[in-house]
Amino acid sequence: MTTTSSAGGASDALLSVRELQVHFPTSDGLVKAVNGLTFDLESGKTLGIVGESGSGKSVSSMAIMGLHHGTNAQMSGEIMLGGVDLLSLGRDDMRKRRGRDVAMIFQDPLSAMHPYYTVGNQIAEAYRVHHDVSRKIAKQRAIEMLDRVGIPNPDRRVNDYPHQFSGGMRQRAMIAMGLINDPNLLIADEPTTALDVTVQAQILDLLQDLQREFNSAIIIITHDLGVVAEMADDVLVMYAGRAVEHGPCKEILTxxxxxxxxxxxxxxxxxxxxxxxxxxxxxxxxxxxxxxxxxxxxxxxxxxxxxxxxxxxxxxxxxxxxxxxxxxxxxxxxxxxxxxxxxxxxxxxxxxxxxxxx
Incomplete structure (x- = not known):
């Protein structure tokens, strides 16, 4: 199952996932969260992953981010990003790529951001991890990104804490953090959850605008088929840890x-x-x-x-x-x-x- 070519892999795919398995040993038995997942994604394209809770959507995306390192997860298969198999990287090598090559917008921006640090500090830290720059330069970069994602008075709001931002503004700040290093791949896990419909539309428009600017590939995980219809080029439907349908968005929906x-x-x-x-x-x-x-x-x-x-x-x-x-x-x-x-x-x-x- 690919977006561009046969199961052997799409030559022009930025991301190529092959037979990905993620299992978790527990005292009750083996939880088979993802089983044999295969797909490709090109730069500048958006893949929508849909399915009920527990279908394996977030677990597979966390595997792409390398967030199962250090856990008891049993993983196999391939996750090729820009020609590098992410599953073969150690924890330190994966940390060098996380945020720079692949970034993620988490489902709940309030819990994803640290309450004791300002929004600007957290965005600037994400930049300094991958760039040898001073705090002053990193903070200026954070202000530029907050402005780019539509935060009013960014030079002032950069010093605010997460609780001082509304839900929509926190989500915009998370997008700024995810895009500050110009990643090739952005994973958005339920980016419009708990937002009113007006703010949802603004967030989706923002993601599309930034995708055109950076030519990033986007994986959007959602329960909302309306979001998929607006955003996705291709759709992957998951159930019980497996892909059950995949294809162009219009074909899947009609x-x-x-x-x-x-x-x-x-x-x-x-x-x-x-x-x-x-x-x-x-x-x-x-x-x-x-x-x-x-x-x-x-x-x-x-x-x-x-x-x-x-x-x-x-x-x-x-x-x-x-x-x-x-x-x-x-x-x-x-x-x-x-x-x-x-x-x-x-x-x-x-x-x-x-x-x-x-």
Whole structure:
């Protein structure tokens, strides 16, 4: 599964993840948080990773950041960034790259920033780690970045503490910290969580503007398919630690081929369509990663497993194979004709007007 070429790897990909596994030994057993994840991402492109809590989104991104070093995590596979396998680096070598080559905007900026240090000090420190400059120069650089991300009066607010910033301003400060070293890859983990819709739109516009300026690749982790529709070039849907669907954003949102993706779309209200259309939640809960279901991990919650011949859904893990619309769109499902099922059964429930047009 790649965004640009075959599973052998995209020659022009900035980031190439191959068969990534992240497991955590616990007293109750082995938690298989990520299993065989593979994808590519080019400079200047955005990959949206979606899925329910516990699907492996943040764990895989923390592996790219090298944040599992020093833990009991068992990792294997490849994470190639700019031709260097990040999994092969030691803790010190990874620290030299973290923040410079790859940076991350964390989900909760209030807890991600230290309450005892000013915002400016924390942003300047991120710069001084990778540049041999004085505190004065680093602080000036921090002021420039705060100004660039839209913080008013940055020369004054640089001396404020995190609690003196609003939620949206803290998120902007985190973006400034993430981009101060002009990283090639920026990972944004739920960057609009707990923000009102106006501030959400401003943050997304800011990320897109800065991406155009720096030509950074962006991974955006979110539960919000509206964010994905606005930001992403490609979408990776994860469930129970595996990729279950991947492809161009428009294809995934308009012609999904995996019942789990159908469930995610069914849970989103269609504000432009029939106001009588029902929200159709996914039944049940995500599986335990200590003891995931056999075969397709989604089969206990899938309303369409009876359409698959035999007992394949329960007994055999489906491969990630090209969908009905070309090799760029891949899906992990045994359904023989998902397009027809989606248009005949799923669309009439979640978007009746669109179903009539088809």
């Amino acid at each position: 012609h999904p081929e995996m019942p789990y993706t159908w469930g995610l779309l069914s849970s989103v209200p269609d504000l432009t369509g029939d106001t009588d259309a029902r929200l159709v939640p996914i039944p049940g809960n995500p599986p335990s990663l200590l003891n995931p279901p056999s075969g397709c991990a989604f089969h206990p919650r899938c309303a369409h497993r009876d359409k698959v011949p035999g007992d394949l859904c329960r007994t055999e893990l489906p491969l990630l194979v090209p969908g009905q619309r070309g090799a760029q769109h891949t899906k992990r499902c045994h359904l023989p004709n998902p397009d027809a099922i989606y248009e005949a059964e799923v669309l009439p429930e979640i978007a009746p007007d669109l179903a009539k047009e088809l």
